[in-house]
Amino acid sequence: MISVRLPDGSARKYDHPITVAEIAISIGESISKNALGGKINGELVDMSALIQHDANVSIITDKDPEGLEIIRHSTAHLLAYGVKELFPQAQVAIGPVIENGFYYDFAYHRAFTPQDLQNIERRMRELVKRDEPVLRRVVSRDEAAEYFKCAGESYKAEIIESIPKCEQIKLYSHGSFTDLCRGPHVPSTGKLKVFKLMKLAGAYWRGNSNSAQLQRIYGTAWAHKEDQVAYLHMLEEAEKRDHRKLGKQLDLFHLEEEAPGLVFWHPKGWTLWQQVEQYLRRRLSEVGYLEVKTPMLMERSLWERSGHWQNYRENMFTTESEKHDYAIKPMNCPGHIQMFNYGLHSYRDLPLRFSEFSSCHRNEASGALHGLMRVRGFKQDDAHIFCTEDQVISESVAFNSLAMSVYKDFGFSQIDIKLALRPQQRIGTDDTWDRAEERLRIALMECDLEWQELSGEGAFYGPKVEYHIKDALGRSWQCGTLQLDFVLPERLRATYVAENNSRRCPVMLHRAIVGSMERFLGILIEHYAGAMPLWLAPTQVIVLNISESSAIYADVITQSLKKQGLRASSDLRNEKISYKIRQHVLKKVPYLIIVGDKERDKQTLAVRVRGGIDLGVMLFAEFLDRLRNELKVSE
Numbered sequence: 001m002i003s004v005r006l007p008d009g010s011a012r013k014y015d016h017p018i019t020v021a022e023i024a025i026s027i028g029e030s031i032s033k034n035a036l037g038g039k040i041n042g043e044l045v046d047m048s049a050l051i052q053h054d055a056n057v058s059i060i061t062d063k064d065p066e067g068l069e070i071i072r073h074s075t076a077h078l079l080a081y082g083v084k085e086l087f088p089q090a091q092v093a094i095g096p097v098i099e100n101g102f103y104y105d106f107a108y109h110r111a112f113t114p115q116d117l118q119n120i121e122r123r124m125r126e127l128v129k130r131d132e133p134v135l136r137r138v139v140s141r142d143e144a145a146e147y148f149k150c151a152g153e154s155y156k157a158e159i160i161e162s163i164p165k166c167e168q169i170k171l172y173s174h175g176s177f178t179d180l181c182r183g184p185h186v187p188s189t190g191k192l193k194v195f196k197l198m199k200l201a202g203a204y205w206r207g208n209s210n211s212a213q214l215q216r217i218y219g220t221a222w223a224h225k226e227d228q229v230a231y232l233h234m235l236e237e238a239e240k241r242d243h244r245k246l247g248k249q250l251d252l253f254h255l256e257e258e259a260p261g262l263v264f265w266h267p268k269g270w271t272l273w274q275q276v277e278q279y280l281r282r283r284l285s286e287v288g289y290l291e292v293k294t295p296m297l298m299e300r301s302l303w304e305r306s307g308h309w310q311n312y313r314e315n316m317f318t319t320e321s322e323k324h325d326y327a328i329k330p331m332n333c334p335g336h337i338q339m340f341n342y343g344l345h346s347y348r349d350l351p352l353r354f355s356e357f358s359s360c361h362r363n364e365a366s367g368a369l370h371g372l373m374r375v376r377g378f379k380q381d382d383a384h385i386f387c388t389e390d391q392v393i394s395e396s397v398a399f400n401s402l403a404m405s406v407y408k409d410f411g412f413s414q415i416d417i418k419l420a421l422r423p424q425q426r427i428g429t430d431d432t433w434d435r436a437e438e439r440l441r442i443a444l445m446e447c448d449l450e451w452q453e454l455s456g457e458g459a460f461y462g463p464k465v466e467y468h469i470k471d472a473l474g475r476s477w478q479c480g481t482l483q484l485d486f487v488l489p490e491r492l493r494a495t496y497v498a499e500n501n502s503r504r505c506p507v508m509l510h511r512a513i514v515g516s517m518e519r520f521l522g523i524l525i526e527h528y529a530g531a532m533p534l535w536l537a538p539t540q541v542i543v544l545n546i547s548e549s550s551a552i553y554a555d556v557i558t559q560s561l562k563k564q565g566l567r568a569s570s571d572l573r574n575e576k577i578s579y580k581i582r583q584h585v586l587k588k589v590p591y592l593i594i595v596g597d598k599e600r601d602k603q604t605l606a607v608r609v610r611g612g613i614d615l616g617v618m619l620f621a622e623f624l625d626r627l628r629n630e631l632k633v634s635e
Contacts (some may be wrong), residue, residue, distance in 0.1 A: 001329040003054045021187065024059045034061040036070045036191060037184045042072075046136055046184040062223035069097055073136065074186040075124075075195045075221040076102035081124040081177035083217075087115075092179065093155040093205060093214055100169060100231060101220035105203050107155065112200055112215050120217070121197045131190030132174045136183060144169035144180065155205065156180050194228050195221040209365075234473050241473070243525040244371040250530050250587060252538070253372070261369045261376030263518055268538035271567065277357055277534050280381045280406070280514065287402055289355040289383055294335030296359065300325035305491055306334040307427050311460045315362045330362045333510055334483075337492045340506070345496040350506065351387035353394055356381065357517075372522030379517045385509040386494070389439075392507055396443035396465070396482060403480045403513045407469055411527065414470035417449050418478075420457035427461055428487040436484045437463045459510075461487045467513075471527040479520060483510035531586040531588040531610060534630045541568040541627075542584045546577045546596035553600040557593060557620065564624060579609070591627070 002014045012026065020038035024031050024047070025514070037060040044066055051057065061066045076095035083106055085089050095104030106112075129386075130207070141163055148156040159180065160169065171191055172181050174189055186192060198218045205211035209556065222228040247253045252269030255262075265273060281291065302356035303309040308316070308330070317328040329335060336354045361377050367550060368374050368432070374401050385395050407415055419440060422433045440463055444451050458464055467480030485508045495503040541561055545554040551572045561568035571580050577594065584592055592608040599606055605623055607615040618626075 002051060004051060005054075005056045007058045009473070017050050017052045019047065020049050020057065020059065022052070022608050023051070023057060027059065033059065034063075035059050036061060036067045036186050039066075044184055047187045048136060049184075068223055070184055070186055071192060071223055072097045072102045072221045073181075073183075074189075075219060076104050076193055077134075077172065077174070077179050077181070077185065078124050078127060078189060078195075079104050079120065079197070079217060079219055080106075080179060081127055081174060084177055085127075086119060086123055091153055091155055094159070101198070101218065103216050103218045104445075105205075105214040105216050107212065107214050111172065112217070114200070117197050117200060117217065121195075121303060124192075124195070124197075127175070128192055128617075129186050129190075130175065133187045133188045134174045136185070137171050137173070138168050139171060141167055141169055144171060147171070147178070148180070151178075176291070192221065194225050195219055196228065197230070229326055233519045234475075234485060237473055238475070238526070241526040241529045242371075243373075243522040246417050246525050246530040247371075250538075252525070260366055261374075263362060263375060263377070265526070269521075271538040272524075272532065273517065273538060276514070276517065276521065276524075277379075277381075279409070280354075283358065283402065284353075284355045284383065286382075287353075287398070289353040292336070292339055292354050292356050294332060294339060294356060294358060295329075297326050297328055298335065300327060301392065302334055302338070302492075303327050306488060307461065307491060308334070311427070313424060315364070315550050317361050317363050328361045328441065329358075330360055332356050332358055332360065332380070333384055333488060333508070334380045334492060337489055337508070339495050340386050340489075340494050341492070345386075345505075345506075347388060347496055347498050350496060351385050351391050353383060353385045355381070355383035359492070372518040372525075375516070375518050378519070379610055380512050381514050381517065383511050385511065386489070386496075386506040387509065389435075389507050392439045392484065392509070393443045393446065395509055396440065396484075397446050399482055399509070399511050400447045400449070400465075403467055403482075406513050407467070407480075410524065411533065412469040412471070416468040416470070416476060417451040418454050418466040418468060419444065419445065419451050420454045420459075420464045420466055422458050422463060423456050423460060425460055426458070427491075432486045433463070436486055440482070459483050460483075461485050462510075464510075467542055469523070471523060472529075473526075477519075477523050479515045479523070480513045480516065481511065485510060497576050529588075532590075534590045534627065537588075537590050538567065539569055539587070539589050540566050541591045541593060542589045543568065543570040543593045543595065544577060544580050544584070545570070545572050546594065548574065550596050550600045554593075554595050557605065560620065561624075566627065585610075594622075 002018065004012045004014065024035040035047060037047060038049060039058045040049060040051060040055050062071065076097065078094045080095055087108060089109065091107040093105035093107065095102060104417055112355045141160060145157055145160045148160065170181060170183055171178050172183060172185050196219060198220055201216045201218065203216040204213045205214055220228065220231060222231065251266050251269065252272065253263050253265050256264065300309060311329060316330050318325050339354060340352065358378055359377060359379050364374060364376050387395050404415065411530060416487065444465065462485040463485050464481050464483035466478050468478045470476055489508045490505045494506055496506055497506045543554045543558045545551045554570050554572060558568050558570040573580065581592060588610060590610045594606040594608065604617045604619060607618050607623055609615055
């Protein structure tokens with residue numbers, strides 16, 4: 001007898017091997033109808049998977065996160081099936097699941113067009129109507145290689161050649177189409193009803209710019225139509241909020257081909273930048289950080305001792321002078337250790353917190369550059385805490401409190417925490433990594449936080465806590481990070497004098513709250529759709545005159561606001577007041593003051609707040625009190 005234990009704790013007995021599909025049928029019609037796959041002892045499998053021994057089994061439906069992944073993976077195969085039916089000479093490459101959808105790469109003798117995309121999607125819907133079963137078979141590596149070579153699928157054959165000879169290969173077929181895949185997949189094409197092809201793009205085979213250029217088709221797929229409708233609406237909103245468009249509309253910054261990945265900040269954009277930087281600088285000073293400044297350019301020998309030259313070389317800009325190699329710093333940590341090493345430190349000096357708002361440069365691939373979100377030159381709210389091992393947990397807890405407070409002030413209330421653990425390519429012993437990871441876990445527990453662990457995604461020198469903020473559209477952005485490093489201070493010979501007068505190596509916490517300032521400003525612009533809260537707005541108040549006779553009064557009001565420390569300006573152009581109001585509404589200025597002869601004679605202000613709300617007539621002191629109350633959030 002085979003005993004199958006279900007998630008609700010119940011057990012079922014079978015006198016013969018049984019498939020996941022048969023178990024679903026035995027549970028009930030509702031589960032069977034919505035089943036997409038299963039789990040056997042925690043492993044995700046197809047509905048056709050056979051259970052031959054006692055096992056824990058669960059049925060995966062479209063309500064489960066794994067179900068959505070199965071749908072998207074299967075829809076990628078459906079896309080390839082549709083392309084092969086319409087363009088038999090096209091070769092298929094790879095087609096993984098990505099966030100919110102999937103893509104598939106193809107080799108074809110001409111470029112696909114938007115009309116092709118429409119035709120492919122139409123054919124995919126026809127394949128869904130056929131409701132063809134998705135069949136799996138397991139073959140030897142050589143048999144799979146021979147199959148794809150005979151089919152003229154050279155990219156699939158190359159993938160198989162990289163697989164060890166002893167491994168068996170899973171092939172999935174529906175109708176006339178067969179693909180190489182680990183699975184699992186939906187039981188039939190009729191399960192794939194909610195999808196949309198999104199765009200065309202270029203891609204290199206296996207991401208190598210020296211390899212063949214392929215064509216990539218992106219798509220999105222969902223379990224329910226309303227989920228896709230909501231996602232497409234979010235994309236429309238995201239398009240309206242695109243920081244590159246708003247940067248131009250609001251005159252904040254621009255980018256040029258002559259300086260790829262580098263930003264030209266305009267006066268208004270730099271004003272916004274300074275509000276963020278000075279706020280952060282003040283918050284760090286309040287909790288004991290000491291601001292420092294380290295060189296932009298340092299010799300290769302330092303980067304070799306730190307391990308960056310061996311582990312990060314491809315991302316570093318380098319130069320040569322007088323037969324010496326130098327690197328423009330991609331990060332501040334080695335420089336901060338050199339700062340720590342200058343002079344003698346006692347255990348009484350620790351924790352020692354160095355902060356720096358300094359430019360770093362990383363040689364990002366040109367295809368990865370994206371406005372402010374991915375640049376080659378950036379500034380961080382970077383800081384490093386040198387402490388004893390006993391101080392790691394308390395310093396981590398204090399950093400978490402500071403980070404959460406900062407995010408709240410910037411208007412972000414939903415923060416997801418992730419703990420990135422040791423990667424394959426790393427420095428330091430397993431014992432050191434065990435201690436580091438355990439310290440961060442304890443700190444997160446003391447903060448009463450829930451977190452997700454990410455295996456293999458830590459920095460090469462230590463594990464890290466990641467802070468992922470959710471914006472107004474529900475998109476997640478990884479900003480803050482806290483990295484625990486036992487290794488780098490030792491490599492660069494950092495020591496302090498312990499209580500017993502021995503020399504010990506400090507522990508270093510790498511930490512940032514907003515991370516790249518450029519990227520964070522891009523996130524802020526999109527989060528607020530350019531309509532910054534009063535304390536961040538580059539221009540807080542615009543004073544508009546109705547007539548030439550009220551221009552002097554408008555200027556007096558403007559100067560009075562400036563004397564109060566407000567970012568105010570006036571628009572005294574000889575234009576219709578409706579025209580001027582519309583212009584500044586489009587610039588998303590928080591407050592418009594309109595003055596004419598009546599306001600001048602009564603020494604009052606007609607006030608409009610962003611969003612088209614007319615606050616009516618106010619005295620100057622009354623308006624000033626309103627602004628001061630609104631600005632308290634940043635104090």
